[in-house]
């Protein structure tokens with residue numbers, strides 16, 4: 086047997102297996118004559134589940150016993166219990182307290198699968214679990230083959246020699262993560278910071294276990310979602326067998342990408358069972374479908390796992406751009422492994438070719454923070470994405486696409502995939518690649534502190550990071566890997582660090598050293614080694630481990646003095662000019678139709694227990710904060726409907742103010758990601774899109790304030806500063822216009838100026854004092870309107886008010902609505918005879934989407950909006966309800982405007 090081998094680059098952590106495996110394989114070599122290609126099977130059929138220990142005191146609160154029942158795969162305990170009608174819908178009403186026993190119980194899943202003689206005899210067989218949540222013991226034919234402790238790792242188990250021809254049984258025992266970790270946490274003389282304590286008694290408030298588990302943090306409850314400490318086999322299970330070698334992974338590293346050439350290295354990771362001479366080919370399929378051989382290599386491979394780099398070039402590559410800057414052409418690359426002229430395995434990936442840099446230049450104020458893609462500094466516009474459901478296995482690609490498409494439709498170009506959830510599915514990043522949506526990717530650390538002083542914990546995280554970076558590194562959409570969410574500022578400024586230093590300085594030093602080791606060294610190294618040149622950032626917000634974090638001078642910022650304590654007014658957003666604002670937010674309730682699905686109409690009061698159950702901020706009391714903001718600008722809402730409507734107006738206008746300020750502050754500021762894009766369930770939150778995918782007013786406003794070319798008119802302390810902002814890469818000619826008018830449309834001032842809007846810039850156009858704009862007019866009856874019309878762009882407008890909405894003398898009956906049927910469906914025409922602010926169009930129970938919503942119309946203006954719906958125009962006309970700010974702020978509980986047929 087010829088064993089001289091060309092060394093391949095070993096994959097970290099796998100070299101030690103080489104020798105052992107080599108010995109096994111030599112023994113098996115005799116049976117390998119006639120070896121076949123790689124065989125792979127999904128083990129997603131025939132699964133059953135049962136409870137194997139009830140909760141505290143071994144009671145069985147749901148009376149479900151320990152019978153086996155069919156389970157879905159992948160899945161979670163909660164969704165399986167729900168499918169059998171054993172628990173109520175965890176989203177409807179307030180069942181949360183009664184469902185906490187699930188997180189204290191142990192669960193078992195099993196299935197049987199058939200194995201052919203050929204598979205049983207294969208030199209190598211691997212059982213792979215892509216997601217085990219979390220403390221799992223895996224048994225194959227009653228033999229324990231794995232003890233897992235990390236929901237984010239891919240667990241690969243060699244099972245050759247353990248399979249039987251015919252039926253095999255796979256069993257997975259899932260231990261309660263709370264029970265597993267609680268004794269250790271309780272034994273600690275001093276605790277480290279967690280996140281949200283359980284209000285339900287399933288875990289002591291002073292001994293939170295979540296940060297000790299490598300499990301989605303939000304399962305333990307967050308300020309926008311319930312507490313459901315679930316368990317399950319939440320991603321695919323696969324059995325793979327091979328006799329010679331297989332391609333386990335394929336990285337396409339982009340060493341240099343420019344307009345004239347892309348220099349790439351395809352790096353297949355091969356898992357070799359039988360040493361020998363192999364041919365590795367890399368095929369390239371260009372975006373127009375042409376398939377060519379990019380590179381090939383013949384080499385001796387020895388048993389074990391290693392990498393085979395193959396470099397090649399593409400002349401004049403079709404480059405991938407973020408949405409708004411160009412197209413998203415995608416190349417496919419396939420690594421093919423052949424021996425003796427026969428193909429034995431192939432692995433394909435898809436990627437887009439682009440250069441990406443996190444630019445950090447020193448300047449007079451500090452250091453910049455800007456993403457530069459294909460040489461273009463991109464102002465990042467977008468929001469923070471949280472998990473799309475409490476139970477990730479039931480999130481569909483359609484659900485992801487709907488929300489990510491909504492992000493792009495609202496002119497966003499970036500989402501931050503936040504660290505308290507889980508690394509999103511492949512579908513999420515595939516969609517982002519297709520849409521040109523950049524992704525800021527956090528590692529899964531959502532807040533507080535974790536036992537990074539424990540080398541075992543760190544090793545577990547390093548393995549997780551390697552798995553996830555390897556899985557995701559071919560996605561052109563991912564432009565940053567970030568260590569964690571808010572852990573550095575929590576330690577430095579929120580008292581966690583100080584309290585621990587006071588209580589136990591030696592332990593505090595260990596905790597911080599562990600933090601530095603994990604986030605400044607370990608994860609940075611994994612990203613440097615594995616992510617193909619993508620930047621690493623240790624925490625959001627941070628200044629890359631500089632002494633001061635969360636400053637406007639350098640690094641990224643989270644700004645929560647608006648909404649959070651001390652609950653400053655939204656105008657305070659104008660006082661902070663960051664380099665990159667990665668979080669800021671205001672809450673709102675979703676539309677009534679969404680609320681109706683989970684809270685009965687008779688329970689819909691601001692302070693009802695069911696409403697509070699769906700308001701997680703301040704443990705249910707968050708509506709007080711919402712009222713604080715609503716009262717500040719709009720006064721007291723008359724009823725729940727008004728409360729919901731006003732919450733959305735407040736949120737949309739407040740976030741719009743901040744976003745326009747950030748954009749106007751370019752190039753000092755180069756990003757604005759508000760908190761938050763989407764929802765985990767139907768409830769009150771900072772999102773612009775609710776759990777059903779429905780848009781709040783914010784999302785419609787985002788489409789306007791994030792438009793590629795937009796006007797920004799920011800009024801503060803009686804002075805309005807006007808800018809034109811542009812994300813276009815070429816200058817654009819246009820005109821801007823200022824009008825001052827009364828609420829009925831009498832024009833007091835009207836000026837126009839031609840401009841050329843410079844590319845990739847913010848241009849200061851003018852600044853006015855109130856006295857100048859009003860010229861003696863009544864601030865309660867006057868508005869200033871700033872319009873920007875630029876060739877090839879939708880018009881951009883901002884209306885400036887001179888006093889709080891509650892003090893404005895709103896004229897009644899400002900709006901007429903007509904709904905017409907035509908061949909394409911329904912068209913809604915709105916005509917205003919006075920300023921109609923914050924017009925909200927609603928079709929009650931019907932799925933009907935107007936082309937725009939949350940609009941402000943000027944006197945005499947008429948807009949026509951297409952309404953997409955399957956419902957008949959007559960039914961839509963009946964259901965149509967339109968609210969304006971004047972309706973909601975009029976004294977008596979008003980009759981709202983309705984459509985005239």
Ligand code: BMA
Nearest residue numbers: 308309532570571643668760
């Ligand atoms: C931010 C986030 C989340 C939280 C949000 C709203 O700081 O990182 O932890 O949900 O605030 O409070």
